[in-house]
Amino acid sequence: MHIDHLNIAVDGGAATGKSTVSKIFAERLELTYVNSGLVYRFYTYYAIKHSLLNNLEKLVSEVEHLSISYENIVKTFEHEINHSSEKDKLIMEINNNVSPVASSAKVRTSVNKTLRHFMSTHKGIVMEGRDIGTVVMPDADFKFFLIVSDEEAARRRHKELIKINPHTKVTYEEILHNVKERNKMDSTRQVDPLKAAENANIISTDNKTVEQIVNEMIHIVRVNEI
Numbered sequence: 001m002h003i004d005h006l007n008i009a010v011d012g013g014a015a016t017g018k019s020t021v022s023k024i025f026a027e028r029l030e031l032t033y034v035n036s037g038l039v040y041r042f043y044t045y046y047a048i049k050h051s052l053l054n055n056l057e058k059l060v061s062e063v064e065h066l067s068i069s070y071e072n073i074v075k076t077f078e079h080e081i082n083h084s085s086e087k088d089k090l091i092m093e094i095n096n097n098v099s100p101v102a103s104s105a106k107v108r109t110s111v112n113k114t115l116r117h118f119m120s121t122h123k124g125i126v127m128e129g130r131d132i133g134t135v136v137m138p139d140a141d142f143k144f145f146l147i148v149s150d151e152e153a154a155r156r157r158h159k160e161l162i163k164i165n166p167h168t169k170v171t172y173e174e175i176l177h178n179v180k181e182r183n184k185m186d187s188t189r190q191v192d193p194l195k196a197a198e199n200a201n202i203i204s205t206d207n208k209t210v211e212q213i214v215n216e217m218i219h220i221v222r223v224n225e226i
Helices: 018-029 036-049 056-065 070-082 087-102 105-120 132-136 150-164 172-188 210-224
Strands: 007-012 032-035 125-129 142-147 201-204
Touching: 007 018, 007 132, 018 032, 018 125, 018 210, 032 036, 032 105, 036 056, 036 070, 036 087, 036 105, 036 125, 056 105, 070 087, 070 105, 087 105, 087 150, 087 172, 105 125, 105 132, 125 132, 132 142, 142 210, 150 172, 201 210
Parallel strands: 007 125, 007 142, 032 125, 142 201
Antiparallel strands: none
16 A cells, blocks of 8 residues: 555554654655544533533534534634633643543544544544544554653643743643543543554653654554555
8 A cells, every 4th residue: 555545543641742743754654644632622622611521412512513624623722722811721721621521422422523524535644642543543554552651741741831831830740640640541431441552563752852753653664564
């Protein structure tokens, strides 16, 4: 199969670097990049904005009524975040609530419907998330599962928030707690838990640059391309 028709799944826990890595990986292979996490974050943001965190059934109903595509979800979410007067606080609020929202079977079904519709209209995709290789794209041509220590994940997240707001009051300890709780919730939830697919390539991102990780993944694709 030609590389431009490959479907590639990239999964991993919080702050493994999968978004940054997957985006550059897709660009290098000239494939379309899809961030499933942004869709869950959009649902979470919508729930926060409309006070629906305790009514996820209504959340799904309202979001589906919008008939919004993956592309427009990404644009809308990024616009709302970037125009928030307290961007760092909003990001942390979303981070603290995204796992409970994503644990809902109705939410996951709705999100997967959006992702699969996008897949049906595009050829050659790098999709990243937490259950892509096991649930959303089980027949992916290549599967990667990125791992990182909780401490390194928290350090990365804290650095990102400081870049957004040098005076942020969000501490490293808060982020470390959030990372540990989120990974625990995601890996133990009953519906589509975070786990590596049996045939996934496990990639550790500790003490590696983005370029090193991307090169490692591209090497695996090139060597095993049929």
